[in-house]
Amino acid sequence: MNPVFRDLKTSIFETMSLRARELGAVNLGQGFPESDGFEDVRRAAAEALIDQSNQYPPMRGLMELRQAVADFYGRTQNLNLDAADNVLITSGATEAICAALLSLITPGDEVVVFEPMYDAYIPLIERAGGVPKIVQLKPPHWRFDDEDLKAVFSDKTKLVMITTPNNPTTHALTRDELESLGRFCAQYDAVVISDEVWENVVFEQPHLSVLHIDSLKDRALKIGSAGKLFALTGWKVGFVCGPQALIEQVARAHQFITFTTPPNLQYGVAYGLGLPAERFDEAREELRIARGYMTTRLSDAGFEILPAGGSYFLNIDLTPLNLKMDGLAFAHHALETCGVATIPLQAFCPTGRELPILRLCFAKSLTTLDKGIEGLIRAAATAKT
Numbered sequence: 001m002n003p004v005f006r007d008l009k010t011s012i013f014e015t016m017s018l019r020a021r022e023l024g025a026v027n028l029g030q031g032f033p034e035s036d037g038f039e040d041v042r043r044a045a046a047e048a049l050i051d052q053s054n055q056y057p058p059m060r061g062l063m064e065l066r067q068a069v070a071d072f073y074g075r076t077q078n079l080n081l082d083a084a085d086n087v088l089i090t091s092g093a094t095e096a097i098c099a100a101l102l103s104l105i106t107p108g109d110e111v112v113v114f115e116p117m118y119d120a121y122i123p124l125i126e127r128a129g130g131v132p133k134i135v136q137l138k139p140p141h142w143r144f145d146d147e148d149l150k151a152v153f154s155d156k157t158k159l160v161m162i163t164t165p166n167n168p169t170t171h172a173l174t175r176d177e178l179e180s181l182g183r184f185c186a187q188y189d190a191v192v193i194s195d196e197v198w199e200n201v202v203f204e205q206p207h208l209s210v211l212h213i214d215s216l217k218d219r220a221l222k223i224g225s226a227g228k229l230f231a232l233t234g235w236k237v238g239f240v241c242g243p244q245a246l247i248e249q250v251a252r253a254h255q256f257i258t259f260t261t262p263p264n265l266q267y268g269v270a271y272g273l274g275l276p277a278e279r280f281d282e283a284r285e286e287l288r289i290a291r292g293y294m295t296t297r298l299s300d301a302g303f304e305i306l307p308a309g310g311s312y313f314l315n316i317d318l319t320p321l322n323l324k325m326d327g328l329a330f331a332h333h334a335l336e337t338c339g340v341a342t343i344p345l346q347a348f349c350p351t352g353r354e355l356p357i358l359r360l361c362f363a364k365s366l367t368t369l370d371k372g373i374e375g376l377i378r379a380a381a382t383a384k385t
Helices: 011-022 039-051 063-077 093-104 122-126 146-152 175-189 245-252 263-273 279-299 329-337 368-384
Strands: 087-091 110-115 131-134 159-163 190-194 220-225 238-242 313-317 357-361
Touching: 039 190, 039 263, 063 087, 063 238, 063 263, 063 279, 087 093, 087 245, 093 122, 093 159, 093 190, 093 220, 093 238, 093 245, 110 122, 122 131, 122 159, 131 146, 146 175, 159 175, 175 190, 220 263, 238 245, 279 313, 279 368, 329 357, 329 368
Parallel strands: 110 131, 110 159, 159 190, 190 220
Antiparallel strands: 087 238, 220 238, 313 357
């Protein structure tokens, strides 16, 4: 058995969600909305299932969808993408990440990553033969600087993996951070994979993509997700955008991973990307209201809330509560005794460091949020005794 996967435990997302279902608990852990996404996008996919071909679509994605992706990013982010050369469709963003890592890493290459991070990164990097070089970001702002980059870049650095906005920290990388990264990547001839699946859930400023940065746009891949754009997380339709040479390289791996993506879902996503901007604004505003509601209620109950810049999540720092357990133990306590599932940030730290911080998903109804918050209040009270 391959040692990278042999010793991996079941992800904490699956563990907590499965236990939440068993207990009938409120699930504020895994990042999926309580509603079932854009209904007209679902209907477009349903109609395509009957009216369009269900045989193999092109390996790189239906041209209708690739053009829709290019047009969408042109309208919303002022990016100039050619649908034929600069866009690839994958079976979800995680497959896009996998294909990018497998196609760009040669065994022994060093890959710069930033902790806390999405838990798929390290296993996929190591399976591709890469050597992770980890920058440990610190709360509450989770920023890096030149000194952090100097500590991890070397002549062996070939790749950098970033997430903006970040899951789980919610931090959206600033122009200064991206330009600093661009200087280092140019010096060491490194490529950037930018996981931008939360790009349409940025609250305080417009999304800043890696492809907006002059020093990075020719050496970077931007990864997006229809699941996050339309609150359809089970669809697993991803986009990879970037310079032609990098897209062609990723496509070579993609063709031997999933090869393609269900055509009816591609038609549905193509339809959705053509919707007016107001539809996306409305969806974002609903999330903004839920974020504000959860923030106010938790703050009033004495929890310390960390800045929440983007994504479905906000984080609470448990340190001021003076609990008698660490974050992981508290998460299990809250689930087992008070009926609310959360995710401790130490689950996003492959170095094993302990962070007394919990990630909460606010993409829920206010009724569900109330139940989850009441459970957290009870959990905090009982954890002190």
